[in-house]
Amino acid sequence: MNQPVLDVRGVSKRFPGVLALDDVSLTVAPGEVHALVGENGAGKSTLIKILTGVYRPDAGDVHYRGEPVAFGRPLDAQAAGISTIYQEVNLVPLMSVARNLFLGREPRGRFGLIDLARMNREAAEVLAGYGIDVDVRLPLRSLGLGAQQMVALARAVAIDARVVIMDEPTSSLEPREVDTLFRVVRELSGRGIAIVYVSHRLDELYQLCDRVTVLRDGRRVHTGELAGLDRLGLISLMLGRDAAEVRRDGLTGFSAHDAGDVEPILRVRDLSRAHQLHGISFDVRPGEVTGLGGLLGSGRSETAKAVVGALGADGEVTMAGQRLTRRSPAAAIRAGMAMLPEDRKAEGIVPGLSVRENIVLAAMPTLSRFGVVSRAKQDRIVETFMKRLRIKAASPEQKVSELSGGNQQKVLLARWLCLHPRLLLLDEPTRGIDVGAKAEVQALIDELAADGLAVVLISSDLEELVEGADRIVVLRAGAVVGELAGDDVTEDNIMTALAQEPAHD
Amino acid sequence: MTEATVKTYAPPDRIRPARLLQDYGVYAAVALLVLFNVAFTDNFLQAATLRTQLVQVAPVVIAALGMAMVIGSEGVDLSVGSVMALAAAVLPLYIGYGFWPAVLIALVVGGLVGVVNGTLVSVVGLQPIVATLALLVGGRGLALVFADGQLKGIKDGTLLELGTGELLGVPYTVLIAGCLAVVIGFVVQRTTYGRQLVAVGGNRAASHLAGLPVKRVLIGTYVLCGVLAALAGVLATARLGASDPSAIGNLMELSAITAVVVGGTPLTGGSIRVLGTVAGALLMQLVRATLINHDLPDSAAQMIQAGIIAVAVYIARERRTR
Missing domain, CATH: 3.40.50.300 (P-loop containing nucleotide triphosphate hydrolases)
Structure with a gap:
């Protein structure tokens, strides 16, 4: 050379x-x-x-x-x-x-x-x-x-x-x-x-x-x-997983759920958006964690955003049998969906407001009478969720920007959970939060699914995805390239799906 | 761990004075000026002097209340002065139908300007400064067209009474400004709309994702600002006893922004200080009055006002980088 x-x-x-x-x-x-x-x-x-x-x-x-x-x-x-x-x-x-x-x-x-x-x-x-x-x-x-x-x-x-x-x-x-x-x-x-x-x-x-x-x-x-x-070798280097010795028993706090043949609560058909999404279809069942797998830029976050109407896209989204026509985040919330965005700072917290106001942000209209907010109702909800999610803050009135990343994430989870959604989309719920909070969030996801909530989990952490999801839809370059369920949900199989040669057209 | 990280950014002894100054500086400054005047200005405590000060500041306070909400939404409304002129121009046209219809129409005109501003900002997506600049220029032009470019005397007794009358020794205009401050304070602090407004100003993307009616909130805010500005125009006209669309509300947008900023509301949105805004308007009024009372020229007063604005903005910056 x-x-x-x-x-x-x-x-x-x-x-x-x-x-x-x-x-x-x-x-x-x-x-x-x-x-x-x-x-x-x-x-x-x-x-x-x-x-x-x-x-x-x-x-x-x-x-x-x-x-x-x-x-x-x-x-x-x-x-x-x-x-x-x-x-x-x-x-x-x-x-x-x-x-x-x-x-x-x-x-x-x-x-x-x-x-x-x-x-x-x-x-x-x-x-x-x-x-x-x-x-x-x-x-x-x-x-x-x-x-x-x-x-x-x-x-x-x-x-x-x-x-x-x-x-x-x-x-x-x-x-x-x-x-x-x-x-x-x-x-x-x-x-x-x-x-x-x-x-x-x-x-x-x-x-x-x-x-x-x-x-x-x-x-x-x-x-x-x-x-x-080869591709598989490259991917395993990037993800830090030796393709040969992937273990089944992980370190995360997830367990499997059996949704069996339950009717899907969310049906996504042919979701498309120029350059980003190409005909994505999948189902999500209540009581089950559906993972969206893929490398960075594969369209995972875009899919989640398109489903809740935060990103314009063609295609059909059917929630609990109702097809969503005019899609917007507000309509998605009314239909029972909630999405935890990937970028906590830019799209999640309202930094100048207190923990309490950040939690009740989406639920505020239901906690008001004649347009005047009811502090008593808010305080009840906030207290419940701060306890349940173990949010560590000096008081509910502390500014949310002063909390650690993990606690901010829990505040956002509380914001969505107090709406009692039927479908929860979580985009990188444990990114950038400390180990303790991570395990707590993972356990919470598990608990929610066990309670019958439908959960969509997006994670770059392959281990978290495999441990957390009961089924995984694998995306590459904005298209579904595979779907894994049951015993097929392994890091090996995800990487194999990611490494496939693209179909030439 | 949280506490530790917070402390490393700025030790408490450094952060506290800055924060106190930001939170209470404007009240302290008003108090200091009042004390100074009590001590050194002749006749300051006489009812007539105080009355003049308050009557003069009332329209500014009303316009600034609307401005505070718009600024809290991460916007700005440059058209308030022109809306005052529009309201002033509309009054004589409809005063024939009586006092209430004329005032109502003036307020509706202000609201319509707000609809246009809010739509340009939230639906079309123009930057607030550009969207409202259009009506700053166009609004006054329109007002002059309505008024035929003329000053018109007001003969309606009720309207004149509104400008000069008083209740229990408090002028109506001051009373109205005070009540509005209380109402707006309540709206911002306690209503769903007010809290949604603050959230939209603090993080619009997050608010949208949380299903908040972002467009409706923004349009509503500009409408409210327009109605308040129109009311300020009505009161100014009533006090003057004449509709003078070429002079009423001139540079009011700047006075209103100044009051809001000096009152501690950050231009970056996400926070609205209603009482601070009132104090900010009072402070600027007192500064000018004090300097003029002590025989300094108006030009000196303006330079000192500039200094105060610079200090207020500096303190606000201190807090953001915390």
């Missing part, structure tokens, strides 16, 4: 309470397309931020073109030739394509004024070289996302980048746009530009990448040729 253009040696980065990167190394040769993979919290974004000068490493160093470097800020990294393409294009949407392409290095004419004609002409030439035919005088935002990505790429190359880091570049692209992007990536690699490619779509990695580095929990667990690693 030739001299690596980028050489990361033993880099560590610590944040308060977590070791985000632990002695991670990564080498990328000129012209190589290097895949960087890992689940949430594996340390990918921290590593990228170190490479681009957003963070400084606590230990270890980064060598670029043979020299040790320490970028003080993102601009320095860019000037040195390390460009980053994020999933959301970070250019100036209202400026013209040409201006974006030449931002900061516009061709000058007389009196130091920008030579517009030349800039537009050159921009068109550059883009045509990548097979993109657009009017470069149009504002960037009038282009499709794919074309915008291409402009970002062209800009990166034009400013003489040696390394291009691509973070989930295809997550919002059409298949046709993806093809163009891949062509450009291959061309760049042919010119000796090194590419660090981050994606959760395994198909893309196998199409595009030469080598792969797998991160897990801040550590590098594998680096090697991608061709020598």
